[in-house]
Amino acid sequence: MRLAVVVAREHAERARRHLLRSGLIDRERRIVSRGREVEIPVLEAPSSLPVPFTLVEQEAPRFASPPLSFERLKRELRGVIGERAEMLRGGWELIGDVLIISLPEELYPQRREIGEFLLRFHPRARSVVARRSIREELRYPEAEVIAGDRDTTTLHREHGCVFRLDPCRVMFSAGNMEERRRMAQLPARDEVVLDMFAGVGQLSIPLAKHASPRKVLAIEKRPETYGFLKENISLNRLEHVMEARLGDSREVAPRDFANRVLMGYFFSPQRFLPKALEALKGGEGVIHYHTLVAKEALDKEGGALVERIAELGYKARIAHRRIIKSYAPKRWHAVYDVVVG
Ligand SMILES: C[S@@+](CC[C@H](N)C(=O)[O-])C[C@H]1O[C@@H](n2cnc3c(N)ncnc32)[C@H](O)[C@@H]1O
Structure with missing residues (x-):
């Protein structure tokens, strides 16, 4: 379901900032102005907002760019590494602004090209990390930054909570x-x-x-x-x-x-x-x-x-x-x- 919060235009900026802080804005859809009202796409219903609002199912969403899907990623990656793009499996995880993918061993030699592509592909990615496996016991992730910022400590927002962590280390x-x-x-x-x-x-x-x-x-x-x-x-x-x-x-x-x-x-x-x-x-x-x-x-x-x-x-x-x-x-x-x- 594509939810949006509808607020009066004069309240839009306050609502947007609040939703952004709570990590609730759906960045794959655009904020849309309709007359005196503004529709802000959200991932889930906010428990509260500092301004009056209604929650609606968006009838005519406008996408920021074509929706980010793993299928689209593979399609566009073909332009970079050809048929080998099909070897990529398992989707991605976005933790804060760190994009994590699992790379099969066969694609490791091309990891830099893949990483640079992913950095351009995902508008929220600041670093791209290839994860191999998670060791048992204390669970140190075995991960390598393949593109972007090498400092992968990030702020991840979810359910009105914020988590500071480095997904390469914890x-x-x-x-x-x-x-x-x-x-x-x-x-x-x-x-x-x-x-x-x-x-x-x-x-x-x-x-x-x-x-x-x-x-x-x-x-x-x-x-x-x-x-x-x-x-x-x-x-x-x-x-x-x-x-x-x-x-x-x-x-x-x-x-x-x-x-x-x-x-x-x-x-x-x-x-x-x-x-x-x-x-x-x-x-x-x-x-x-x-x-x-x-x-x-x-x-x-x-x-x-x-x-x-x-x-x-x-x-x-x-x-x-x-x-x-x-x-x-x-x-x-x-x-x-x-x-x-
Ligand atoms: C898999 S993480 C899970 C974190 C969280 N509970 C969750 O489910 O998302 C497990 C954590 O337990 C910690 N841990 C493992 N053995 C422990 C122990 N005997 N006492 C306290 N912490 C431990 C690890 O260092 C790790 O951070």
Whole structure:
């Protein structure tokens, strides 16, 4: 659905600036003047604006240029590298103004030409990064700047939150966007929340900003990522509700204090389950348990998780489960919302 915010002409500039700051403007469509009103294309409905507005489905959108699609990219890239453009797979991710693509090994020798092309192709790209793989455990992305600015630290805006990060040095996945949005909508009012694998605050910042918790403790083991986490807490003005702690969550998370635990780390998460259960206040609460599964085993894995929790001495049920994204052939990143107690 192509949404637009309609405001009176005299309010247009104020509304535009506000929407720009919240990262809500859809830059693929043009802002259109219609008589005394202005239509500003948006990616999603704003929760509020400092001026009166209505939200409409745009009937006659005008595109800034032909819509940016991966198909169009491949078509135009043919003009640069010919048929080999077909080898490009998997789309792109735009994190702030850093454009990330996965390059198959065969295209690496032409990466500079491809990068320069992408820099011209995408109006928001300041740097183009080719990503190979993400190493397990601490998840250092293996990435190379193939065109544009070599400094890839950027500001990424999403769901009314802002994240400062360097996607070449810390993990931030476009595929997790829906899960980040879901965190903002959790019924967590007045709760105490523990984020055991905080990263740069991907999950706990939207929660802290929009779900009105009483306190959020965000733990991150890697010093560099922890630095961004602390910055993001202050950029989002969440110091009053959110605390960052450096260390291994198994060692530094307190016991018996949280109503909700985020376990956003899917490599053998069962290792961390005893600590997550111990952190729940009075042994009760909700755990958001991320893991890797085969799609057809989604429910079976949920059953196994409940059993594992029972072996640790707690009663649990799965209140919700969903696939977040594909991770590898036949391996899916899934999340289970487990109600304990
Ligand atoms: C995959 S990122 C996920 C970030 C965020 N939770 C999300 O789901 O988008 C996982 C983060 O957990 C951190 N981490 C891994 N093991 C940890 C541990 N034992 N204690 C605290 N943080 C840990 C990593 O450094 C990394 O930043």
